[in-house]
Amino acid sequence: MAFTVAIDGPAASGKGTISREIAAFFGFEHLDTGLLYRAVGFRLLEGIEPIEAAKTLDMSALDPDALRTPDVAQAASKVAAIPEVRAALVDFQRAFATRAGGAVLDGRDIGTVICPEANVKLFVIASPEVRATRRHKELVEKGLEVSFDEVLADVLERDARDMNRQDAPLKPAEDALVIDTTDLSIADAVAQVVEIITEAGGAD
Ligand SMILES: Nc1ncnc2c1ncn2[C@@H]1O[C@H](COP(=O)(O)OP(=O)(O)O)[C@@H](O)[C@H]1O
Numbered sequence: 222m223a224f225t226v227a228i229d230g231p232a233a234s235g236k237g238t239i240s241r242e243i244a245a246f247f248g249f250e251h252l253d254t255g256l257l258y259r260a261v262g263f264r265l266l267e268g269i270e271p272i273e274a275a276k277t278l279d280m281s282a283l284d285p286d287a288l289r290t291p292d293v294a295q296a297a298s299k300v301a302a303i304p305e306v307r308a309a310l311v312d313f314q315r316a317f318a319t320r321a322g323g324a325v326l327d328g329r330d331i332g333t334v335i336c337p338e339a340n341v342k343l344f345v346i347a348s349p350e351v352r353a354t355r356r357h358k359e360l361v362e363k364g365l366e367v368s369f370d371e372v373l374a375d376v377l378e379r380d381a382r383d384m385n386r387q388d389a390p391l392k393p394a395e396d397a398l399v400i401d402t403t404d405l406s407i408a409d410a411v412a413q414v415v416e417i418i419t420e421a422g423g424a425d
């Protein structure tokens with residue numbers, strides 16, 4: 222059965238963490254679609270034209286850890302505003318979403334554009350300060366030298382760019398359930414989502 226879970230939300234709201242745990246719990250495949258845009262952003266920083274980079278994207282040639290930096294995140298949100306870049310990535314994401322055994326995709330436009338027919342749509346939010354605190358901790362633990370203020374600025378700048386672009390802006394689908402993780406532990410957020418997906422038939 223092709224059961225699809227769409228999880229969208231602003232930067233560092235907890236989408237990826239919830240998606241990974243949900244995938245492990247239900248045996249679904251997980252696609253972090255942000256990594257696709259980060260990969261194109263990474264290529265842009267190398268001087269490669271973004272539309273060409275998106276059309277010839279080879280994720281196996283890139284180390285996900287090298288993509289999870291604030292510089293690459295900024296480049297990602299710039300290339301993500303180019304309609305031809307987004308168009309080049311649609312087929313891959315839709316094919317992933319319909320794979321047998323179930324799939325969870327997280328990003329910005331999964332419930333609105335990529336999988337409007339998803340069985341479950343979630344929009345994960347948290348306050349900007351909490352999101353920046355969590356992301357700052359994560360980056361420092363990885364050995365990156367970055368200040369809290371820089372991380373907060375990155376998060377706010379990307380949110381604004383992502384919400385205000387013409388093509389596939391960041392917004393909840395009309396039928397998305399909003400999960401606010403500001404005061405939720407990872408375990409509590411995951412437990413809520415497990416319940417929602419189970420009620421929607423994801424475990425059947
Ligand atoms: N509910 C939560 N409580 C505390 N920390 C969290 C929670 N959800 C996520 N985190 C942490 O916040 C950071 C950003 O989460 P992540 O899942 O990568 O966000 P996103 O995929 O939305 O960018 C990670 O370091 C993650 O471990």
Ligand SMILES: Nc1ccn([C@@H]2O[C@H](COP(=O)(O)OP(=O)(O)O)[C@@H](O)[C@H]2O)c(=O)n1
Nearest residue numbers: 232233254255258297298301328329330379
């Ligand atoms: N489906 C998606 C996923 C990411 N993106 C873009 O890619 C950037 C990086 O996404 P990400 O999910 O890796 O970012 P974080 O939320 O992990 O910080 C975002 O700021 C968006 O501009 C998008 O436009 N559409």
